[in-house]
Amino acid sequence: MKHKLWWMFILFFILPLAGFITTTYFVTNGEVLPLDKALLNLVKPIESAFLTKFMSFFSHLGSTGPVVVLSFIFLAIIYVLYRKKDEVLLFVIVSLGSTGINQNLKFVFKRERPFEQIVVENGFSYPSGHTMAAVSLYGIVTFLFWRHISTVWGRILLIILSSIMISVIGFSRIYLRVHYPSDIVAAFLVSGMWLFVSISIYQYVMEKRYEKRRI
Incomplete structure (x- = not known):
């Protein structure tokens, strides 16, 4: 069990941390900027009025207002269904x-x-706030609902829907050119680490509570 936890720590914290430090080093030194601009230019040929509206809609879902509303909805569902x-x-x-x-x-x-x-977006760019919000929101939703879904297909559907939302919101920020691709990468890495730390602490506390009840 301890061996498994050690590998999870390496996979979900050490490697993302190393990736974020590396990405940040290249960003702060300007070395990744040519690649960022080249990737932004690759997206330009697919631009269209319809796709812009589509991406704007999903980008909006990652902004503060919709995230707060969705969070309250998920919180209500969690509390009402599972107490x-x-x-x-x-x-x-x-x-x-x-x-x-x-x-x-x-x-x-x-x-x-x-x-x-x-x-038009104001504020600083690194890392993407919309992407971090999406990863945190749908990541924690996946973790919490996974615990209460007993069917394999239900869990697969949960993962697919969450992955689609996270991916589309992240890509929408690149498509709309309000973020560089490295901003999105950094957001994925930081949010992934934050989720891992939060969930790990939660599970540790729950296990300790369970052990105390057994005594």
Whole structure:
């Protein structure tokens, strides 16, 4: 069991941390900028009025207002269906923590957004707040509902839907040229680490509570 936990720590924390440090090094030194711009240019040929509206809609789902509304909906479902106050608390901690981490990182790195934006966005670029919000929201939703879904197909559907939402929201920020691809990569890595740490602490606390009840 301890061996398994060690490998999970390496896979979901050490490797993402190394990836974030490496990405940040190239971003702060400007070495990744040519690649970022080249990737943005690759997306330009697929631009269309319909796709812009489509991507704008999904991008909006990652903004503060919709995320708050969706969070309240998921919180209500979790509490009404399962009466798990500890799961509600975990949900709140993950969501608020993700926002706090993102704002602090943006303030530290102060990276400017791409110049040619399809939609106008203010604030700093690195890492993507919309993407971090999406990863945190749908990541914790997947973890919490997975625990209560007993069927294999139900769990597969949960993972597919969450993965689609995270991927499309992340790509929409690149398509709309309000973020560089490296902003999205960093957001995935940071949010992944935050989810792993939060869930690990939650499971540790729950196991300790269970052990105390058995005594």
